[in-house]
Amino acid sequence: MSVPKIVVLGAGYGGLMTVKGLQKHLHYNEAEITLVNQNAYHYITTKLHEPAAGTSHHDHARLSIRSVINERKVNFIQDKVTAIKLDEKKVFLENNDPISYDYLVIGLGSSPETFGIKGLMENAFFIRNIDSVRMIREHMEYMFSRYQNEQKDELITIVVGGAGFTGIEYIGELVDRMPELCHEYDIPLEKVRIVNVEAAPTVLPGFDKELVEYAVKYLEGKGVEFITGTPIEECTTDGVVLKGGQEIKAATVVWTGGVRGNKLVEESGLETMRGRVKVDEYLRAPGHENVFVVGDSSLIFNDEGRPYPPTAQMATQQGQVLGKNLVALIRGGEMKPFKYMPKGTVASLGRKEAIGTVGDKKIFGGWAAFVKKMIDLRWLFLLGGVSLVLRKGKL
Ligand code: FAD
Ligand code: NAD
Structure with a gap:
C-alpha cells in the first residue's frame, strides 16, 4: 500500500521542528518522510554572529542533522534544491533525481536583501x-x-x-x-x-x-x-x-541591512512579497492545499496588519504546529490554526551583555545575557534533549 509522501525542504528552525514532530507522532508505515538540506549539518543561525567575529569557532554554531533525526523514519538527502515545480508536484535537486511529494513543506530560510545597492x-x-x-x-x-x-x-x-x-x-x-x-x-x-x-x-x-x-x-x-x-x-x-x-x-x-525570502520560492511561481509567501492560518501557500511554508520564507501579519519579523522563534513555533497538523491531515483529522505567541526578544551585545524584552519586562546587562544563553540552550533541547544540551551547549 502506498503511503503519503511528505517532503521537507531545509533543515533550519522551521524544517527541523516539522520533522521532529512528524517522526515523533507518525508510525513507520504511515508516511514516507524526506528531508532535504544542502549541508549535512544544521547551522544555528542565531549564533552566526559569534564565528563571524571570531569569538567562537563555527563548529559551535552547527550540528549534524543525522544526529537529531530518526533515520528509520526520515530519509535525509543532502543536496541542493534547484527548483520546485508545483504543477508536477516535484522538487528538483542538483545531484539526485527529482523527488515527488504529496505534501511539501518549504523551509528554505532567507537571503540578504540588498535593495539593489550598487556593489x-x-x-x-x-x-x-x-x-x-x-x-x-x-x-x-x-x-x-x-x-x-x-x-x-x-x-x-x-x-x-x-x-x-x-x-x-x-x-x-x-x-x-x-x-x-x-x-x-x-x-x-x-x-x-x-x-x-x-x-x-x-x-x-x-x-x-x-x-x-x-x-x-x-x-x-x-x-x-x-x-x-x-x-x-x-x-x-x-x-x-x-x-x-x-x-x-x-x-x-x-x-546586515535585512533579509528577503529564498529566491527558489519566488521562482516556484508562488505569490510572494519580498520573496516571502503570505500563508493562511494553516501555513499553506495560497491556492495550494498541499504546500506549506514555514520560517523566513513565510509571511504572517499581526492583528494590526503589520508583518511579524522573520525570526527563529516564529519558525520554531510554526514547525511545532505544522508537524502536528500534518499528522492530523494524514490521519483524516482536523488541523489547528497557527497562532504566533511572541515570547519577547533578547539581543546579545557580546558574551556578557544583552538587551531584551521578555513579556512586558525589560532586561539588560548580565541578566539579559544569561537569558539569551538559556534561549540558545532551549533550541538544543528541542532538537536533541538534555544529551545535546550537554554535548553542544556553551555558557
Ligand atoms: P534557516 O534557519 O535559515 O534554515 C534554512 C535551511 O535551508 C538551511 O539549513 C539552509 O542550508 C537550507 N537551504 C537553503 N537553501 C537551500 C537549497 N537551495 N537547497 C537545500 N537546502 C537549502 N531569530 C530569533 O528568533 N532570535 C535570535 O536570537 C536570532 N538571532 C539571529 C542572529 C543572526 C546573526 C541572524 C542572521 C538571524 C537571527 N535570527 C534570530 C533570525 C533567525 O535566525 C531566522 O529567522 C531563522 O533562522 C529562520 O529559520 P528558517 O527555518 O526559516 O531558516
Ligand atoms: P532588519 O531588517 O531587522 O534590520 C536591517 C537594518 O538595516 C534596518 O534597521 C534598516 O533600516 C537598515 N538598512 C536598510 N537599508 C540600509 C542602508 N542602505 N543603509 C544603512 N542601513 C540600512 O534585519 P536583520 O537585523 O538582519 O534581522 C533579520 C531578522 O532576524 C529580523 O526579523 C530580526 O528580528 C531577526 N533577528 C533577531 C535577533 C534576535 O532576536 N536576537 C537577532 C538577529 C536577527
Whole structure:
C-alpha cells in the first residue's frame, strides 16, 4: 500500500521542528518522510554572529542533522534544491533525481536583501551561513595581519551596514574580539574603527527606546561609531559611499541591512512579497492545499496588519504546529490554526551583555545575557534533549 509522501525542504528552525514532530507522532508505515538540506549539518543561525567575529569557532554554531533525526523514519538527502515545480508536484535537486511529494513543506530560510545597492553583492560580506561567516572572520584577520607592513587605516576599519538585531549583535561580538585580535597583530586597540551605518533615524528602529540607549551607550563606550539617518548608497572595493557622498574607506564591509525570502520560492511561481509567501492560518501557500511554508520564507501579519519579523522563534513555533497538523491531515483529522505567541526578544551585545524584552519586562546587562544563553540552550533541547544540551551547549 502506498503511503503519503511528505517532503521537507531545509533543515533550519522551521524544517527541523516539522520533522521532529512528524517522526515523533507518525508510525513507520504511515508516511514516507524526506528531508532535504544542502549541508549535512544544521547551522544555528542565531549564533552566526559569534564565528563571524571570531569569538567562537563555527563548529559551535552547527550540528549534524543525522544526529537529531530518526533515520528509520526520515530519509535525509543532502543536496541542493534547484527548483520546485508545483504543477508536477516535484522538487528538483542538483545531484539526485527529482523527488515527488504529496505534501511539501518549504523551509528554505532567507537571503540578504540588498535593495539593489550598487556593489553590495560583489564587495560586502553577509552573515548568512557557516561558509559566509568563516570567510568574514578569515578576511578580517588577514586585513589585520597586513596592517604592520602597510600601515593603512582602512585595513583595520570595519563597516557594518544596518543596525537591526543582526548588525548590533555582530558589533557586540566584534568589540569583545578586538582586544585579543589587536594583541595578536600588535595593533593599538584605539586605532581600530568599527562603524555602524543605519538608514533609519535610530539604531534598532522600532525597539524599546531605553534599551536602544543602553545598547548604544555600551557600544560607544567600547569605541563603536554610529552613523544614523544615513543610508549606504554604494559599496566599492575601497569601502562604502553614504547618501550625501561621504565615503568611508574600509577593507571589511559586512551587510546586515535585512533579509528577503529564498529566491527558489519566488521562482516556484508562488505569490510572494519580498520573496516571502503570505500563508493562511494553516501555513499553506495560497491556492495550494498541499504546500506549506514555514520560517523566513513565510509571511504572517499581526492583528494590526503589520508583518511579524522573520525570526527563529516564529519558525520554531510554526514547525511545532505544522508537524502536528500534518499528522492530523494524514490521519483524516482536523488541523489547528497557527497562532504566533511572541515570547519577547533578547539581543546579545557580546558574551556578557544583552538587551531584551521578555513579556512586558525589560532586561539588560548580565541578566539579559544569561537569558539569551538559556534561549540558545532551549533550541538544543528541542532538537536533541538534555544529551545535546550537554554535548553542544556553551555558557
Ligand atoms: P534557516 O534557519 O535559515 O534554515 C534554512 C535551511 O535551508 C538551511 O539549513 C539552509 O542550508 C537550507 N537551504 C537553503 N537553501 C537551500 C537549497 N537551495 N537547497 C537545500 N537546502 C537549502 N531569530 C530569533 O528568533 N532570535 C535570535 O536570537 C536570532 N538571532 C539571529 C542572529 C543572526 C546573526 C541572524 C542572521 C538571524 C537571527 N535570527 C534570530 C533570525 C533567525 O535566525 C531566522 O529567522 C531563522 O533562522 C529562520 O529559520 P528558517 O527555518 O526559516 O531558516
Ligand atoms: P532588519 O531588517 O531587522 O534590520 C536591517 C537594518 O538595516 C534596518 O534597521 C534598516 O533600516 C537598515 N538598512 C536598510 N537599508 C540600509 C542602508 N542602505 N543603509 C544603512 N542601513 C540600512 O534585519 P536583520 O537585523 O538582519 O534581522 C533579520 C531578522 O532576524 C529580523 O526579523 C530580526 O528580528 C531577526 N533577528 C533577531 C535577533 C534576535 O532576536 N536576537 C537577532 C538577529 C536577527
